[in-house]
Amino acid sequence: MKAWLLALAVGTAAAQPACDKPVYLTFDTGHMGVAPLIAETLQRHNAKATFFLANEPTKTGGTTLDDSWAPWWRERVAEGHDFGAHTWDHDVFLEDLPDADGKVTRFRFRTQAGINPPVVRELTAEQYCESLKKVATRFTAMTGKALAPIFRAPAGRTSAALLNAAKACGFTHVGWSRAGFLGDELPSQTHPNAQLLEKALRDIKPGDILIAHLGIWERQDPWAPAVLEPLMTGLEQRGMCFAPLRDHPRYAPLFKKP
Numbered sequence: 219m220k221a222w223l224l225a226l227a228v229g230t231a232a233a234q235p236a237c238d239k240p241v242y243l244t245f246d247t248g249h250m251g252v253a254p255l256i257a258e259t260l261q262r263h264n265a266k267a268t269f270f271l272a273n274e275p276t277k278t279g280g281t282t283l284d285d286s287w288a289p290w291w292r293e294r295v296a297e298g299h300d301f302g303a304h305t306w307d308h309d310v311f312l313e314d315l316p317d318a319d320g321k322v323t324r325f326r327f328r329t330q331a332g333i334n335p336p337v338v339r340e341l342t343a344e345q346y347c348e349s350l351k352k353v354a355t356r357f358t359a360m361t362g363k364a365l366a367p368i369f370r371a372p373a374g375r376t377s378a379a380l381l382n383a384a385k386a387c388g389f390t391h392v393g394w395s396r397a398g399f400l401g402d403e404l405p406s407q408t409h410p411n412a413q414l415l416e417k418a419l420r421d422i423k424p425g426d427i428l429i430a431h432l433g434i435w436e437r438q439d440p441w442a443p444a445v446l447e448p449l450m451t452g453l454e455q456r457g458m459c460f461a462p463l464r465d466h467p468r469y470a471p472l473f474k475k476p
Contacts, residue, residue, distance in 0.1 A: 239424035240461035241453060243267040244394065246304050246370060247274050247282040248433035249332055252442040253290060256432060259443050261297070263450050265460035269294065269432075270370040270392075271353050272304035275332040277433070283353070288360040295361045300462040300473075302368035303353040303389060305346075307331065311375040315340060322379035330372075332435050346380070347387035367472050368392050368463065390472055392463065397421035398428040400449075402441035415445045419452045427466070 245256065245267060260267055271291075273283045280286050295301070308331035315324040323343050330336035341349070354365035369389040371380070381391050401414040422428065430441065450460065464473040 237457065237459040239456075239458045240465060241398075241422060241424060241458050242427040242463055242466055243450075243460050244270065244370070244392070244427060244429050244463070246270045246372075246429065246431050247272050248431040249274070249435055250276040250278070250282055250287065251433040252440055253432040255443045256446060257290070257294065259446050259450065260299075260460075262447075263454070263460065265450065266297075266299055266462040267460065268300040268302065268366075268368075268392075268463045270302045270304040270368075271357060271365075272308040272331060272372070273306050273353070273356070274308055275334055282432070283356050283360065291357070292361050295363045298462070300366055300368075300464050301357060301363070302366050302370060302392065302463075303350040304370050305372060306349040306352040308372050309341065309346070309349065310372045311377065311380055312338070314377050314379050322377075325377075325380055325383075343379075343383035343386070346383055347389075350384060350389050351387065366464070368469060390469070392427070392469065394429040395422075395426035397423065398426045400428055400430045400441070400445070402430045402437060402445070403434045404437070406437050406439035411439055411441060411444045414441065415448055415452075418445070418449050422453060422458075424458055427463075 243265065247270070271283060273281045276282055276287070278286065307329045309327040309329050312326040312328055314322040315326055316322045324340055325346060326338065326340050328336050328338050350369050357363070357365045367388050367390060369384060370392050374393055376391060384391060400418055401409050430446070434441070463469045
């Protein structure tokens, strides 16, 4: 099932960072092949975004959080973007596993990242928290900056019990707006770039949270920067600007906690 069918709906109330019509551009990790191009596009537009990090395989044979990518992440920190967790192993939630008393302390996941074969496994609530904390620890080791207390579940799949487990260890989930699903993980043959761009420019409205990736293995026609550049230009022409999640009215209080 496609991630857009699973995404949590998020609020669309507009904040007032650099303009009165912000949208919140977010990127989940991927194969990183287009990461430099995405960074250059953000720089050209003087735009701030939010990145959600998992330790995924890259096209260069390493992983997104290895030492070779540490300088890239430090550069994004210096530019003032926001950062959250995406689980260490890219664990896609499948179902709660209640005990005999109906209490949910275990979950089933499909661990699937990039070209790695998927593996179905079970994690306790504590192990899931450790996965989020592991991203935070690695991010600080790479950049010297603390990770924000936010996370995005891979594919947007969660349950009330999973959200509570993450909340108990300090992480609040961030989904995306329905119009904010930019479609870069869909097949190029059935969802060409021109179609994705037209839909996004038509449907996105101020306050929306947008989601894309730092490279999708299955997509033959790369979405970035082919769609990202004209999308940002088109939204700017409609009076919108790009803000990090620390400016979002729902999540801003999380960034102010000591």
